[in-house]
Amino acid sequence: MVAKKKISERKIRSPIITVLGHIDHGKTTLLDYIRGTIVQKREAAGITQHIGASFFPMDTILDFCKAPESLRKKITIPGLLVIDTPGHTAFMNLRKRGGAVADFAVLVIEMPTGPMQTTWEAVRILRDKKVPFIIAANKIDRINGWKPEKDADFMESYNKQNKFTKELLDKYLYETIGLFYEEEFPGIERYDRIQDFTKNLAIVPTSAKTGEGIPTLLIVLLGIVQQYLQKKIEYTDGPAQGVVLEVKKETGYGMTLDCIIFDGHLEKGQQIVVGGLNGPITTHIRALLTPKELDEIRDPSKKFSQNEIIYAAAGVKILAPGIEDVVAGAPLRAVGSEDNIDDIVKIIREELETINISTDDE
Numbered sequence: 001m002v003a004k005k006k007i008s009e010r011k012i013r014s015p016i017i018t019v020l021g022h023i024d025h026g027k028t029t030l031l032d033y034i035r036g037t038i039v040q041k042r043e044a045a046g047i048t049q050h051i052g053a054s055f056f057p058m059d060t061i062l063d064f065c066k067a068p069e070s071l072r073k074k075i076t077i078p079g080l081l082v083i084d085t086p087g088h089t090a091f092m093n094l095r096k097r098g099g100a101v102a103d104f105a106v107l108v109i110e111m112p113t114g115p116m117q118t119t120w121e122a123v124r125i126l127r128d129k130k131v132p133f134i135i136a137a138n139k140i141d142r143i144n145g146w147k148p149e150k151d152a153d154f155m156e157s158y159n160k161q162n163k164f165t166k167e168l169l170d171k172y173l174y175e176t177i178g179l180f181y182e183e184e185f186p187g188i189e190r191y192d193r194i195q196d197f198t199k200n201l202a203i204v205p206t207s208a209k210t211g212e213g214i215p216t217l218l219i220v221l222l223g224i225v226q227q228y229l230q231k232k233i234e235y236t237d238g239p240a241q242g243v244v245l246e247v248k249k250e251t252g253y254g255m256t257l258d259c260i261i262f263d264g265h266l267e268k269g270q271q272i273v274v275g276g277l278n279g280p281i282t283t284h285i286r287a288l289l290t291p292k293e294l295d296e297i298r299d300p301s302k303k304f305s306q307n308e309i310i311y312a313a314a315g316v317k318i319l320a321p322g323i324e325d326v327v328a329g330a331p332l333r334a335v336g337s338e339d340n341i342d343d344i345v346k347i348i349r350e351e352l353e354t355i356n357i358s359t360d361d362e
C-alpha cells in the first residue's frame with residue numbers, strides 16, 4: 001500500500017483536544033465560531049469531519065490566528081483533532097494506558113458568572129486524569145462598556161477599552177482565579193502575565209460572539225501543546241491503539257464501532273482486539289468509515305466514505321463481525337503482522353480490568 005511509506009515520516013500526531021465547561025457558558029458557540037470563521041475565510045480550509053471529531057489543519061489555524069512567523073517556524077504538529085461533542089465528560093473518562101485519551105482541554109467559563117457545578121466537575125476530572133488545560137473566560141463582550149472588535153487579539157481589544165471596563169474584566173477574572181485558589185488550584189493567571197506555562201495555568205478572555213480573544217486562545221493553546229506535550233503526542237509507527245466512543249447500529253451497515261484512534265495506524269482487513277462485556281473480542285475490520293462531506297451525500301444511507309488506512313489521531317467508524325458485545329469506553333488494538341495475538345488479547349484483558357466500564361460510560 002502506497003500510503004504505508006508515509007508512516008516513518010510521521011513523528012508527531014495531532015493532539016486530541018476537548019472543550020469542557022458548564023452548560024450555556026459557550027462551548028458550542030466557541031467551536032462553531034472557529035469552524036465557521038475558518039470555513040468563511042478560506043474556501044479550501046481543509047477542515048475534515050471525523051467520527052465524533054473535527055480536524056483543523058495547522059496552516060488553516062495559523063492563518064486564522066494571524067500567527068507570527070516566529071510561532072509558525074516552531075509548530076510541527078499537523079493540526080488539531082477537536083472532539084465534536086463539547087462538554088462530553090464521558091469522553092474525558094475514556095482512558096488509554098497511563099493516561100486520558102484527551103491530550104489537552106479548553107475549559108470554558110462565562111464571565112462574570114464564573115465557575116459553576118459542572119465547571120468544578122470538569123476541573124476535578126482534568127486534575128485526576130492529569131490533562132493539561134487552559135481556561136477561556138468567555139462572553140467578555142457582555143461586560144459593561146465593552147467595545148467589540150471582531151476577531152481581535154485579546155490585548156489589542158483590551159487596550160482599547162476604557163479604564164472602568166478594563167478594571168471590571170480584571171475584577172471578574174480575579175474573582176474566578178480566587179475561587180480556583182480556594183479549590184486548591186493555585187497559579188492561574190491571565191496568559192499575558194505568565195512567564196512559565198509549566199507553573200501557571202493560563203486564562204484567556206474570549207468572546208464566542210465577536211471572536212475577540214479566540215485567535216489568542218488558539219495561539220496560547222498551540223504554544224503550550226507544541227512546547228510541553230511533545231512526548232504525549234509522539235506518533236508510534238505501528239498497529240493502532242484506540243478507544244471505543246460508541247457502539248451503534250447504522251442503517252445500511254449494521255453494528256459499528258465509533259472509535260478514536262490515538263496512536264499508530266489501522267488498515268482495512270486487519271485483525272483487531274477490542275474490549276467486550278465478557279472480555280476481549282477478536283475480529284477483523286470489514287470497513288473503515290469516515291463521514292462524507294455534506295455536499296457529497298446524495299443517498300442518506302451512504303453517508304460514509306470507505307478508507308484503506310487510517311492514521312492517528314483520528315475518529316473512525318469500524319465495521320466488523322461479532323462486535324455486539326463491545327462496550328463504550330473499551331480499549332482497541334490492531335494486530336500487526338509481527339504481533340502475537342495472544343499478547344494483544346492479554347493487553348486488552350489487562351486494560352479492561354483497570355477500567356470500570358459501567359461507571360465510565362455516562
Ligand code: GDP
Nearest residue numbers: 022023024025026027028029138139207208209
Ligand atoms: P454551551 O451549552 O456551553 O455549549 O453554550 P452555548 O454555546 O450553547 O451558548 C449558550 C448561549 O450563550 C447561546 O445563546 C450563545 O449564543 C450565547 N453565547 C455563547 N458565547 C457567547 C459570547 O461570547 N458572548 C455572548 N454575548 N453570548 C454568547
